[in-house]
Amino acid sequence: MRLCEKCGFDANRDTASFCARCGQPLGSAPLFSEDTAVPTSHVQVAQDTTRMNKHTPPPADAATWSGWDNRAPLSTGDVLQDRYRIVSLLGKGGMGAVYLVEDTALYGKQWALKELLERFTNPAERAEAIEQFRREVQILVGLRHPNLPQVVNAFEAGGRHYLVMEYIEGxxxxxxxxxxxxxxxxxxxxxxxxxxxxxxxxxxxxxxxxxxxxxxxxxxxxxxxxxxxxxxxxxxxxxxxxxxxxxxxxxxxxxxxxxxxxxxxxxxxxxxxxxxxxxxxxxxxxxxxxxxxxxxxxxxxxxxxxxxxxxxxxxxxxxxxxxxxxxxx
The missing domain is CATH 1.10.510.10 (Transferase(Phosphotransferase) domain 1)
Structure with a gap:
């Protein structure tokens, strides 16, 4: 039997990878130590990556790197690509914001516009986030299913990356x-x-x-x-x-x-x-x-x-x- 160092449970199978009582990986350090805040939103865990969530303030030294984008969110009435007019902010998280937009090229049809916010602590983190965003676009454009949102456009403007997709009410x-x-x-x-x-x-x-x-x-x-x-x-x-x-x-x-x-x-x-x-x-x-x-x-x-x-x-x-x-x- 294997002993869990976190909760003390000693009846885990010899072949078990995780504790049957608390879920702790066996034979490894705790996933979250007692002095580590457990994130409440998306988490990203890597040895050289800062752990952040939507409540995390900018780090003290963020201003020393020019990649930290302190520009205000898009405002109602702003137009991107001479086509997409901002109607309202639908939501905002640690890495992005989503807006309701009107497509002036399609008689005011409404779309959801997803924006990648340029708020990173170092160039490597920025490159990683942009790659993640591009991967999302790559995956979505190849999917067609009634339970998935339709993607209609992707572009870069003003140093920010955008994804235009079906606006879902509900x-x-x-x-x-x-x-x-x-x-x-x-x-x-x-x-x-x-x-x-x-x-x-x-x-x-x-x-x-x-x-x-x-x-x-x-x-x-x-x-x-x-x-x-x-x-x-x-x-x-x-x-x-x-x-x-x-x-x-x-x-x-x-x-x-x-x-x-x-x-x-x-x-x-x-x-x-x-x-x-x-x-x-x-x-x-x-x-x-x-x-x-x-x-x-x-x-x-x-x-x-x-x-x-x-x-x-x-x-x-x-x-x-x-x-x-x-x-x-």
Whole structure:
């Protein structure tokens, strides 16, 4: 049996890679030490990369490098490419902003304009973010599925990079969950949405090479007024490379990302998205946000007795720590 140095659990199998109690990778340092703040949004973990999230202020020495962009966000009425007029700011995160724009070349048709914000601590970080943004464009332009947003244009202007895509009206699953009077969502409704999520994940995973989304969570799933699911934010998606042993960067959202996505013990696969789907369903059905306790999931029926045993078993299997114990697709 293997001992977990983090929680002291000593009944782990000799072949186990992760602690069965707390999810800590066995035989390695803790994923997050006690003096390390656990991020609440996208995280990026690498030995030479600064860990940042949307609440992180500019570092004290940021002004010493000219790559730190202190320009104000785009304003209502601004026009890019002599075509896209800014209507409003839809949202803003640590690395980007999204605007609602009108296309003056198409009689005012509305699009969502995604902007990569130039706010980096060094040239290497900037180059990495631009490559990530370009990878998102590269992946999205080759995809056609009713549960994915359509990409219509990509360009650079004023030293910033932009992506023009379908504007999706509706609410995220995160917003719907927060508004739920019971603190969780009805099982039949969640299963109807999950069927659409499974369909679009199957589409992504069926590509050659497979497209791994890597950041499935309630905040990245939109529900239109017609009840259609839209998977949004491909910022950390990647193409599966069977020749690579591990991912170069660890990206995702704490609580929804599987252990292998951060530990460096393997690269993300289709089963990594299955874990994130399970964590998302767990959150929606229980109201117990997994960000508060990564890798630890209380049996669903203890939290919500209305959940069917079949659904509870499926969610439990999806969030197994060992990828081999999850559903293959």
């Amino acid at each position: 609410q995220t699953l995160e917003e719907l969950l927060k508004a739920a009077p019971t603190g969780h969502l009805p099982e039949d409704q969640v299963l109807a949405w999950s069927a659409q999520l499974c369909d679009v994940l199957d589409y992504l995973h069926s590509h050659d090479p497979p497209v791994i989304f890597r950041d499935l969570k309630p905040a990245n799933v939109m529900i239109t007024p017609q009840g259609q699911v839209k998977l949004i934010d491909f910022g950390v998606a990647r193409l599966f490379d069977p020749n690579k042993g591990t991912d170069t960067l660890r990206m995702g959202t704490v609580g929804y990302a599987p252990p292998e996505q951060y530990s460096g013990q393997g690269q993300t696969t289709v089963r990594s998205d299955i874990y994130a789907l399970g964590a998302t369903l767990y959150d929606l059905l229980s109201g117990d946000n997994p960000e508060a306790h990564p890798f630890v999931f209380t049996p669903l029926r203890r939290l919500n007795r209305q959940i069917s045993a079949r659904t509870a078993r499926a969610v439990s299997k999806a969030v197994q720590l060992d990828p081999g114990d999850r559903f293959p697709s």
